[in-house]
Amino acid sequence: MTYLAKSPWIIHYDASSCNGCDIEILACLTPMYDVERFGIINTGNPKHADIFVVTGSVNEQNREVILNIYNQMPDPKVAVAVGICATSGGVFRECYNVAGGIDKLIPVDVYVMGCAARPESIIDGIVTALGILEKKRSEGASAPVVTDHHMNKEHHKHAEGGVQ
Amino acid sequence: MQLAQLLIFLILFPLIAAFFLFLAKKDLERAWIVKLSALAIAIVSVYLLISTYNMGGLLFSVVPAEPTGIIMFFLEMLIALAILYLGIVHKKWLVVGLILIQSVMMLWFELVYAHSVEVSSNLFIDEFSNIMALIIGIIGSLICVYSLGYMKFFHESHPEMKDRRPWFFAIMFVFIAAMFGLVFSNNILWVYFFWEVTTLCSFLLIGYTKTEEATTNAFNALWMNLLGGVAFAGAIIYLAMFGNGIMGLDTLLTSGKVIALIPAALIGFAGLTKAAQLPFSSWLVGAMVAPTPVSALLHSSTMVKAGVYILVRLAPIFQATFTGYLLAMIGALTFLIASGIAISQSNAKRVLAYSTIANLGLVVACAGIGTYEAIWAAILLIVFHAISKSLLFLSVGTVEHRIRSREIDDMNGLIVRMPKIAAMMVIGIAGMFLAPFGMLISKWAAIRAFVDVPYGFVFIIILAFGSAMTLFFWAKWMGKIITVTSDSKNIEGEVDHSEWTALTSLAGLSLITTLVFPLLSTKLLEPFLMENYGHVAQLSQDNIIIMIMMLLLLVIMPLSILIPQRKDKHVQAYMGGRTTTHDMWFSGSLGVQKKTVLSNYYLHEYFGEAKLRPAGIWICTALICIMFAATALRGVFL
Amino acid sequence: MINIVWGIVFVLLAPVIGGLVAGIDRKITARMQGRVGPSILQPFYDVGKLFEKEQAVVNETQIFYAICYFIFMIFTGALFFASGDLLLVVFALTLAQIFLVLGAFSANSPYSYVGAERELLQIMAYEPMVIITAVGMYVATKSFNVGDIATTTVPIVLLLPGIFLGFLYVLTIKLRKSPFDISTSHHAHQEIVKGVTTEFSGPSLGLIEITHWYETIFLLGFVYLFFGFNPLIGVVAVIIVYLLEILIDNTNARVKWQLAVKSSWLIAIIVGVVNLAALYFLAGGVP
């Protein structure tokens, strides 16, 4: 048992969610669910975070941002897709601008089901992620710098700018 | 006898050098004359220190008062005529009026009183003069050496200006000679003479470029300093009328407050103008139009230091008098207000100017308080300020030639673009406000001096606020310099040899003086204080050891960069998830490309010049009026 | 004069106690908000984790400044507990703080840059009050030596009631508690992300966290000085002061920097002038 599992700091990014899942994530911070008792802190800063929590699906505007945040997080790190949208695109899947779930872009470690995902299942998802985080640490694996092959050239140049 | 010759050498030798520099038209000749004379002056001033070591104050009567006095008077009148002429040509009637008043006063003195005044010893040397001589001799000469490279570049990049370098270097050396004269003269008439010479030299140097702005600012400096000169002449006449023929600094200091206070207040006023205290601060800020070495010279080793020198000299007279407290108040308020204004300045040279005014304010405050502890602090301030400030000015000058800007915001990432000069600047800035460097030791000494005097708490509170502001503007400047911009290229190139010599010597000096400051204190300051006050101020052994430990830590820390580290992952700065290129471009909304530009806080709303300066001018003018009224009243009643 | 033993005790124990204080702080905060809150050892877990993480930096110089911040904060605290000169302690504290600011500047990142400027504003806000406090203690005890002040029989807090309150006011800034957590905060994210610490990650962030623990203990030691005449009252007072800070933290929203600077300066002027003047008159300092 190392410290990693006792102090998971998350960064939450709202990709193109309907805000339903985001409200549920915030609900986790309230006295009712109080995730801080597990040492979970919502840092809002990729450089401090261990777990990338994404709600909503990938679209043209945010694919760059998702990549950037993920690449800026120091290893070991895991990504959690919260809600059906983040998992597969959900009800927005057929939209002209939606590419699909988050795993279209970055390696997702945990999928949390639900529309919206319930706080209990979100917490459960994060706790599951802790095990994966711990495994990654002991393996000493470092996540590759992720780039987006669907992007056009202009985008591509910027996205890689995330890591020198 | 031999010592007296050293003094005379230091006063006359720069004059001879100036004469040859005036004749030398070739770069190479000039370079050799400047370098050799600078070396000679520096060596002799160090030699002077060694040969007067442990001798206390010494008076010399080798130079006969009479023919010298006549020559000086004659020269004074020539200077007055020259100023009169320039004033009329440029239609500066204020200057004309002041120089007329001054000349009439001196003429009157010469005709009516001169024969009744007898000063047996005209020259003197003590530890304080020694320290001043070292500042002038070492820092002043280094600045002259630096000017060689700077002025060459200056004229190359400003072909529209007439190259008057022979004139420039000649005046620089005359300036140094006058400063030596000022700190070695015991005869107040001589002090006055050299005082006027520094006024004239600064006027000529500020107006060197002959642009309209330069001329206006030069005259601005001139009238303020002439006003001080009038007060100085007033002091001389007062002494001649009521002072029983006292005309030596030594006799003035021992003559008792009844006689000495009024002339001291008048000379103190002259000191305030020369030290650019509020309400006379604007001339020093305006003097920024001159080439940078001139600013460095005015700010560090000459001119303003002449003002505080005379105040510190007269400090025993001010001690525990109402006049002294008012003088101290003017200094303290100047410190506070100038530090505040410095926050709002974005031009590096203006920040330096306001910080000079502020620090001199602190010296004036110490001189006005006049206790032995305060004087100890004041002299430390003079020394450390001279070193750090000249270093900063010279590095700003060098940077300016590379990036063509004096704006602090343009110095972003200097540590990448010009690592060596940036390091010099960081040392200079650290020297101005961080423990354990000189200026902070001095501030510390000032606080300790203030706690023990009546009403001292008022000064402490002012000092506390002033130093908080000082910290703000230095730290944000330092932050700009050390910002690492990954896209920048090294544009340092070859720094001119003479500039580099001056910069490294000064940076070395600022570290070394911090290290050997206990020595400076025990060997020079303590005997001086003992002789004049019968008390000694010092830091305890423990504190000195701790300071040295801090300094060593600071010096060692940068070496840790050499330790091989495991490869860290390099990530771009967090931009809210936006990807950014290496030179900080990102695509904003609707795909518009934008560049991230980071600028310092200047807080104009609170610390703007337009807001604080008028307030400072009114308050300090009022204080000066009260000071004179109170001193005069006291004179009437006693 | 210098008591090295206490200095070493500080260096060794301060992170332990400081970490515990931080843990208790979080627990009490949670309880005040009706939550269970994390374990009291949570700050240690956090720092332990940070040292397990990868070091991701914008450039290497950041780490250098973080280390300097760490070392000079320890130096400051050790000097304080080893009975150094109070003014020198204050100056050393400033030096340490400046290194954090420089670390934030060096990253060339907008958020840490704004954080650095705000941090400087905060230093500018509290510095006068801290110097006035040190001078007040000198006037009360006739010594700048921390050891002398701590063991004096003079009830300093009774002589310096105004300065004590003023010091408590700026203590909120120093402890980075609301309403003055404007440059960085211990809580969830803020408008400038994490301010000065935005660009630090992994071990260097851990180092900064430990530095905060040292700082907290040093500051609480400073509070103790007011009560040095009676150690028992002193310890109780320090605890009450810290609880008060937690309460303030939880009942106030963050203010703008303008208000932070203006209010702390105003308080410093009022209490500084009134309290010091009264003291001088009482002590017959004015002839």
Ligand code: SF4
């Ligand atoms: S999963 Fe449902 S609640 Fe969550 S973002 Fe998608 S649509 Fe909204």
